[in-house]
Amino acid sequence: MENNVLEETKERKKKKMTSLHTQRKVFYIVMFSIPTLQFFIFYIYANFNSILFAFQKYTPNLNDLGYQVEFAFFDNFETAWNKIMSADGWDMILNSLQLYAWNLLFVTPTALLFSYYISKQYKFSGFFRVVLYLPTIVSSLIMALLYKYIVTDVYGFLTGDKVGLLGGTDTDRIYYTVLFFNIWIAYGSNVMLYTGAMSNIDTSILEAAKLDGANTIQEFGYIYLPLIFPTIITFILTGIAGIFTNQMAMFHIFGSNVPSFDVFGYFFYRQTAGNPTLFPSAKKMSLPELSALGLIITAIIAPITLLVRKGLEKIGPSSD
Amino acid sequence: MKKFISLLLSLGMVVSMAACGYDEEPDGPSGGNSEIENIYNLPGKDKTELKVINFHGGVGSVWIDEAAERFAQLKQNESYATGKKGIYINIDKSMTPNTSQMANSAYALYFDERFSDVNALAQAGLLLPITDIVKDQTRVGGVLEDKLFEQVKGSLKGNDGEYYGLPHYEFYGGMSYNRKVFDSAMAYFAADEATDKWEYPSTKYGSAYMVNDLNTKKSKGPDGEYDTEDDGLPCSLQELIILMDYFKTQTAYDPAIVSGQYQNYINYTIAGLWSALAGKEQMENYYNCTGEIEVIDYENNGGFSNENLFPGIDYIKKPYTKKVTMTESTGYLGNDMVAKYYALAMLEIFEKEGFYSPDSYIPTRNHYDAHKNLYYDGAGQYEKAAMLLEASYWYTESRINGGLNDYKIVTGKNPDNLDLRVMPLPTNCYTEGATGKEDCLLDIAQTFAMINGNIKNNEELKRAAKEFLAFLYSEDELQRFTVSTGMSRAISYELTKEQKENINPFYLELLDKRDNVVYYSGSTKAFRLAKTSIRIELDGPVLKPGGKESPFGYFQGGTKNSNGTYATGAQYVMGLLRITAKEWGGIYTA
Helix, strand or coil: CHHHHHHHHHHHHHHHHHHHHHHHHHHHHHHHHHHHHHHHHHHHHHHHHHHHHHCEEEEECCCCCCEEEEECCCHHHHHHHHHHHCHHHHHHHHHHHHHHHHHHHHHHHHHHHHHHHHHCCCCCHHHHHHHHHHHHHCCHHHHHHHHHHHHHHHHHHHHCCCCCCCCCCCHHHHHHHHHHHHHHHHHHHHHHHHHHHHHCCCHHHHHHHHHCCCCHHHHHHHHHHHHHHHHHHHHHHHHHHCCCCCCCCHHHHHCCCCCCCCCHHHHHHHHHHCCCCCCCCCCCCCHHHHHHHHHHHHHHHHHHHHHHHHHHHHHCCCCC | CHHHHHHHHHHHHHHHHHHCCCCCCCCCCCCCCCCCCCCCCCCCCCCEEEEEEEECCCCCCHHHHHHHHHHHHHCCCCCCCCCCCCEEEEEEEECCCCHHHHHHCCCCEEEECCCCCHHHHHHCCCECCCHHHHCCCCCCCCCHHHHECHHHHHHHECCCCCECEEECCCCECCEEEEHHHHHHHCCCEECCCCCCEEEECCCCCCCEEEECCCCCCECCCCCCCCCCCCCCCCCEHHHHHHHHHHHHHHCCCEEEECCCCCHHHHHHHHHHHHHHHHCHHHHHHHHHCCEEEEEECCCCHHHEEEEECCCCCCCCEEECEEEEEECHHHHHHHHHEHHHHHHHHHHHHHHHCCCECHHHHCCCCCHHHHHHHHHCCCCCCCCCEEEEECCCCHHHHHHHCCHHHHHHHHHCCCHHHCCEEECCCCCECCCCCCCCCCCCEEECCCCEEEEEHHHCCCHHHHHHHHHHHHHHCCHHHHHHHHHHHCCCCCECCCCCHHHHHCCCHHHHHHHCCHHHEECCCCCCHHHHHHHHHHCCCCCCHHHCHHHCCCCHHHHCCCEECCCCCEECCHHHHHHHHCCCHHHHHCCCCC
C-alpha cells in the first residue's frame, strides 16, 4: 500500500516534471522562433536577392527576351573590391571615417554634457532640450534645404560672398560645411536619448552620492556615465554599423550633383536609385556588382562592430 | 515657447510644401494661360480608369492633358468592360517615373525620359509588346512602322524583335544664345571678304575679325555656307574662345551661364560639342561600334604632345590623333574620340578662363534661374549672360514653369519679343583650314512611351492602354504634340504652315534639322550588349568621371586624391572615362 502511494507520488512528480519540461521547451521554442523568424524575414529573405545577385552574371539573350544567368564565381566581388581599393573608394572610406570620428569624439562628449545639464534641470534646460531636438523633429530633407539656403543665400547676404559656403572651388570648405551640418543634426537624437537614459537613474543613488560628498564632476563621472553607458554603447555601435551607409545628407543638399567628395552611403544611393542594370557595363556598377560591394562592406563592418562591442563591455565603466 | 515653436514648424511645413508646386502655363509661343478645364476626362464610377505616369520635366504635361480630354471625348460611349462606359485617363505628373518598380505599379502607361531603357525593360519582361500598334495597316496616314525613323527602331525593340516602346520627344545638348544680345554687342565674326570689319585682338587667344555693324557681311559660321542661320557664329573652338573673351571684356554680359545647382548640365554641352565636332557619320559609328572614327593615339607618347592646343592656354595640350576603323570587338575605342577630348577641353577652358557668370557658382540657383540669366537682361537678382549651357528642352521647361510670365511681370516687356535660339556649335577645332559641316544633333533625351507588362491579363486596361497609345501616335496627335511643346518625335510627320506659325522660333529651326539627328540606337550586337556603357546623355557613364555626375569639379580645383594631390583637367578626365579592352571584354564577346 505504502509502496503504491510512493509510486503514485513519484509518477505524479515525474509527470509534473515532464510537463514543466515541455512547458519550458515550448517557452524556448516560442522565444527562439520570434528572432529566428525575424532573421529569416529581415535578413535572409531581404538579402536573399543581394546574396544571389552577388554570384550571378546576367547577359541579355540576343534573339529572345530574358537573360542568360551564369554563376559568376567571384568576378563581381573582384569588381567591387577594385572599387573599394580605387582612389575614389579610399576617399569615400576616409570621408565616412572622418564623419564618424567627429561624431564619436566631439558630438558624443558634448551631447553628454548637454544632457547632464538638462537632466540636472539647470537654467534654460527645457529650452535647450527643445532647441537641440528641433532639427530632429523637422524632416531631414527640410532641415538640409534650410541649411543649404542659410549657408548660401543668407551667408551671401550677410557677407557679400554670393557663392556661399557650398559653392565655389574650395573643396575643403564645402566638405566641412557638410560635415558641420551632420554634426549639428546629430545632436538632437544624442541629447534626447541620453537625457532619457539619465532620467531613469534612481534618485536614491544620486542622493547617496550627494551625502557622500560627490561634487558635480564626480557625480557625472562616477554615477551618470556608468549608468547610461549601455546607451552610449548603443550609439557607438550603431554609428560603426552605419559608417558606410550614412550618406551625410548629401543627397538632400546636392541632389545628384555630386561635389568633389563622396561617401559610400551617397554612392550606393545614387547607384541604386539611378535604374541600375542587371548586366555589366564599363563605367557603371551593375546590380550584381553592387550587391557584392554591399556584402564586402558587411563582411568588413560586422566583425568590427562585434569586436568593439565586446571591447567596450570589457573596458567600459562598471555600474556596480 | 513650445506653442510658438510648433506654430513656426507648422508654418515651415506649409511653406515647404507650397514650394513643391509646379504651375504650368501652357500654349502660345511664349506661354499664355490656358488651364485645361476637363469636360470629358473626368473620373466616374462607371468609367474605365487608365492610370498614366508622365515625366513632368522636359515637355511638361499640358500636351497629354489636352490629348486625354480629346480621347475621353472620342471614347465617351465606348465600353471597355461590361457595365462600364467611357474612359478616364488619370495622369500622374512625376519627375521620377520609376520604371524599375513597374511590375508592382498601377500605372498602365509610362512616358519617361532617359532613365528608362525600352530594350532592357523588355528583356526583363516588364513591358507589353505593341507591335500590333506599330504595324497596324489601318492607321490613318500610313503604317507607323514605315514612319518611324529607321535609326531609332533598334531602341524600341526587345531582342525578340517585337516593338515595346515608341519614341516620345527628343532634345539635343549644347548651348543657347540670346540673339538680341549678340546683335546689340555685334558679337559676330566677319566674312573674309567683308570690308567693314575690325580686328579684335582678344586678351591672349589670338585675333579675329568682327563685324563693325549688323550690315557687315558675316562669316560663314559652322556650316560653311553664307546666308544661313549660323552666319557670324564661331566655326571653330578657337573662335568660340575668342567670342567668350569678347563678351567678357567688351560687353556688360557674362559670356555663359550654367545652373549653380545643376552644374552637371555641362554634360549637355560636352555631348553637343562632341557630336558637332565629330559629325553625324562618326557619331552613328560610335553607337554601332563599327566604322571609321578619329581617336587619340594613346600609343604615341601617351596620346598628348607638349604643344598647346590653343594660343594663350597652356593647360590644354594637343593630342596625337589617328583614324581607326572600329570593329565590334574594339567598340571601346569610341570613347577615345578626339572630338570628345576637344569638348572636355572647351569646358575646362570655360571654367579656368572665367567665362562663367558668377551665378553659375551659387548652389541654390537652379536651371530656371539660369534661364533667367539668359533672358532677364540683368533684371532682378540675375547677372546677365549671353549664352546658356543647357539642352534644347529648356525653353519649353522655362515657359511651362512660368519663367516667361515672370519676365513679363519683372521687366514689363513682352516675352514674345525675346529672340532666344539654340546655338549651332563649332564644327572645327581650328579656324585656319576650317571646313563647313552640317550640324549634327545628338538626341540625348532618349524618351519613350511604354505599356506596363503587368496588365497583360487585364483585357479592359490592355485595350484602353493600347487604344490611347495608338491615339497619341496618330497623325493629328503627333502634329498637336509638336505644336504644343515645340518638340518633335522620331517619326516622319509634317506640320502645316499654320501649325508652324504657332511654334516658337526657338524650336522651328530645330525642326528643319531633323535629318541630322543621331539617336541612341544601333543595329549591331555590340550595341545591344554595350549600350549602357556607351550611352551619351546627362547621366551617361561616358560623361561621369570617377562616379561623379560631371567633370565640372575636375575643371575647378580638381578632385582630391587620397594622397592629398588634386586630379584635374580634360586630359585626366578623358583617361578616367576611357573604356579599356579588358572592360569591353567583360561586356562584349564576339
